[in-house]
Amino acid sequence: MNLRELAQHLGLSKTTVSRALNGFSEVNEETRLRVLEAARRFNYTPNVSAKRLATGESGAFGVVLPGASAEMADPVFGEFLAGLADGAGRCGRDLYVNATFDGEEAGYRRLARAKAVDVMILANLKVEDLRIRLLSHLGLQTVTCGRTAGSLIYPHLDIDHEDGVRRAVELLAGLGHKTIALVTGPADLSASEQRMVGWHAALGRHGLAAEAGLFAAGPATEGHGYRATRALLVSPTPPTAFVCASMFLASGCCRAIGDCGLTIGRDISVIAHDDGLAIVRPEAFEPALTTTFSSIRTAGLRVAELAAALVGGADPADLSEVWAVDLIFRDSAQAPPRR
Amino acid sequence: MNLRELAQHLGLSKTTVSRALNGFSEVNEETRLRVLEAARRFNYTPNVSAKRLATGESGAFGVVLPGASAEMADPVFGEFLAGLADGAGRCGRDLYVNATFDGEEAGYRRLARAKAVDVMILANLKVEDLRIRLLSHLGLQTVTCGRTAGSLIYPHLDIDHEDGVRRAVELLAGLGHKTIALVTGPADLSASEQRMVGWHAALGRHGLAAEAGLFAAGPATEGHGYRATRALLVSPTPPTAFVCASMFLASGCCRAIGDCGLTIGRDISVIAHDDGLAIVRPEAFEPALTTTFSSIRTAGLRVAELAAALVGGADPADLSEVWAVDLIFRDSAQAPPRR
DNA sequence: AAAACTATCCGAACCGGTTTGGAAGATATG
DNA sequence: CATATCTTCCAAACCGGTTCGGATAGTTTT
Incomplete structure (x- = not known):
């Protein structure tokens, strides 16, 4: 069931159906309900590829895993990724995971040219992280988990x-x-x-x-x-x-x-x-x-939301957060023994 | 730089350029070289969204993380994922990671309807894994890492x-x-x-x-x-x-x-x-x-290759492997103490 | 020399959405 | 009553590829 068939069923044009589904105002409320009802009944889901081509947005966020490194065996990174995937899903986006075998930079270049992702997500930032400059140079929007001291302004979420x-x-x-x-x-x-x-x-x-x-x-x-x-x-x-x-x-x-x-x-x-x-x-x-x-899972989720906001046109300068940590008292910290 | 512009530059039609790039036989070898050279010079990379829409293939593999579970905190799964991403990249595919928050089944249904992925990849198979039947019912091709005793035949890679x-x-x-x-x-x-x-x-x-x-x-x-x-x-x-x-x-x-x-x-x-x-x-x-x-990383890589073969039309019955493990002698296994 | 291939290339249709630029009818304004 | 405005809808263009069905020129077959 595609848009044309759905429109034919309803005796409407593709235009109107598309607008009804996407919440545009110039469609009669009664018509909109009819469309929504029919879409649900026929189990209509827009073809993502077509949507992407038409809008120019890929609808996906990207994460690049450095191929050779052991980063992925890091469970903390894995958990971050899970949060990211969760958040991306909630925002209606896909999370595109790329493991480059020919160097990280080449991977970024390819993604940029192919318009495969809307936003790149970087984690485990280095003190001097060249990736940020590279991505901004390639014109790829970026959200990071972590921050560096550099002069570039980019949306980020960091833990304090x-x-x-x-x-x-x-x-x-x-x-x-x-x-x-x-x-x-x-x-x-x-x-x-x-x-x-x-x-x-x-x-x-x-x-x-x-x-x-x-x-x-x-x-x-x-x-x-x-x-x-x-x-x-x-x-x-x-x-x-x-x-x-x-x-x-x-x-x-x-x-x-x-x-x-x-x-x-x-x-x-x-x-x-x-x-x-x-x-x-x-x-x-x-x-x-x-x-x-x-x-860290919640952080990943939030990073995805920030990325979605960035695509939505929010001002990058407003999209940075630093989270305070909670200090939780248990039993492993006590006064030292008398010498 | 898109296909039309590239074709104009070369004084050729989109058709010929497309065919030259994709290795069809009905194009003069000399012309093909000219096209390839120009594509490289202009840094041309086909728009993935357009390609997907035209071919009907999404060019992507999917993995669904069960939202609530702790699977992702499992470093072994993370490593598998890294191998998968690596293998997908080598096969020219994307890897989409989906964390469903509204139940795994709903996630699969959505992916199937939206034609978002060509193959779903399942790991950590359960003894009785309902997901396999569900996916086959939804018409989504599947490759698994692991196998079950059920009667369904599906491409899989497992470790013995x-x-x-x-x-x-x-x-x-x-x-x-x-x-x-x-x-x-x-x-x-x-x-x-x-x-x-x-x-x-x-x-x-x-x-x-x-x-x-x-x-x-x-x-x-x-x-x-x-x-x-x-x-x-x-x-x-x-x-x-x-x-x-x-x-x-x-x-x-x-x-x-x-x-x-x-x-x-x-x-x-x-x-x-x-x-x-x-x-x-x-x-x-x-x-x-x-x-x-x-x-497990190599296994992930191989699973991606199997998935690519499946998309390429290979017979699913030929796409299963069970890997032997290596027994490596070190020092922790010795004769028991005399009682 | 006519007929049948072959090699090479192209125009146009197509994939399934979004979006532009009206159009028709209803309602408000002068 | 004529004109302006608003509401609601649509036809067609567009995104950037792939692919079907020729078209042309050169080569081989009969």
Whole structure:
């Protein structure tokens, strides 16, 4: 059942039917109801390809996965993607996932030329992210999850990692901890840099030293969390508290603490950032982890909404948000043991 | 730059240019080269929407994520998706990811009516998976990763989980283990059932009992691996060996073994299935894990190729594959301690 | 030399929507 | 009553490709 057939059935023109379905005002209300009723009865759904060709909009958002990298094995990214797909669906768009095998840039170029997507979505922003400039140069509209310090203005949603770490560190410092380590993801990620800034700021405010050795960046995996924590615990001045940038890092961190014969909460305090993944819940830890929380899935959903707004003609300058994190008190952050 | 403009530049008709680009025979070889050269020079890329409308093919594969479920937080699924996206790209197709919020079925119906995808791709098949029947009823071609026992014939790629577990159990039985547990993912998954069949078969061949208590299905997470292992180790007849269906289950399993004061390899043997994720490498375990291996990313890539072949008119009956797993010997499977 | 191919190219129709520029009739205005 | 305006609808053009059914010129067959 296509538009022409539907129009014939109704004794109307394609024009009128199209307008009735798309909510234009110049169609009689009674006629509109007849059209809507018929469309429902015949199970009419507009052909997406035709619609796209006619409107010039592709009706899709794009995400490019860097081919060789392990980004996709990152469950946090996966969860973000799920939110994105959910949000795109709610906005009536498709989510187009592209894994480029011939380099990310070539992928973007092809997408731009083929007009395959309306908006590109970027995540895991780097401190200096060349992709943003490239996309703006290619004329592809962009929404990012994360932000960089650069001068370009682009719609973005970010989580206030800096404030999250700052509050976590201040909580720990307030409890009496003097040596507080930060275990975070890859150093070239903008989020990692933000966390370091927050860590520095909070330590500075409490008159504590932010020694370089207390900052461990690396892959956001259990393995790195374990190795980094282990290395720190056997150092001359081991920390009494750890702030971990993800639940996976925290898993490794906790395992290392246990392996060293120490008890979380009593001997060593831990605060982790929780992205809200169902597979690593802070309550499942022993003891339950104190966390900073922000749902990455919800963020993905919102990014899709921002992208839809951008296509809808909203002013890009109005489409940026930075979300505060929730600090959730559980049992893994306690006063340090008397020395 | 579109086809008409390109044709004008060359002094040819749209027809000829289109045919030259698409490799039809009725165009002079010299002309074809001229066209190809010009297309490259002007950076011409066909508009995907127009192409789709004209051919009736959408040029896209679809994957539906069940909205509410935690499937997406599953890194194995994420890795599969990455392979799928990669393979789709290589075949010149798009991959659309749909997260339905109004029920999976409604999502499929909409996709079918709108002719939005050429092939639907299903993963994580259930023992009785209604989706296959629904899709065939909707006239949507389907390729699955995994297979069920049902009577319907559909193109699929599956990993021989049954044989993987069988060989793992036989290895352990050969080493002298008498009580071998199986820790696997959700019980309603077809893969879990296959694993149970392999476990039963191998135990039976060695005259060992497959007690129900030694089989623990649940979410494929570290947490379930931990809890299941812990519960088994404190039972009256604790197993001396564990077969884990995923590296995450194995992580929890190993943690539980350590927490019980036991040593992997010496006291308890462990064999896990490794999907080839970069974030959980068997070599990173202490000791390195003996595994059955099959790259889920490569599987995704191949599924995309099968889907492309299906669109290309290949006989669906020829498009099924079951991949053997590799058994890789490391250090976590040893002879059991003398009692 | 007429008939039958072959190789190469083109015009026009088509895919299924959206959108422009009226047109007809009803209603309001002067 | 003539004119302006509003409401409601439609025919046709358009988006950018693919493809059917010739058309032309050159080559081979009889």
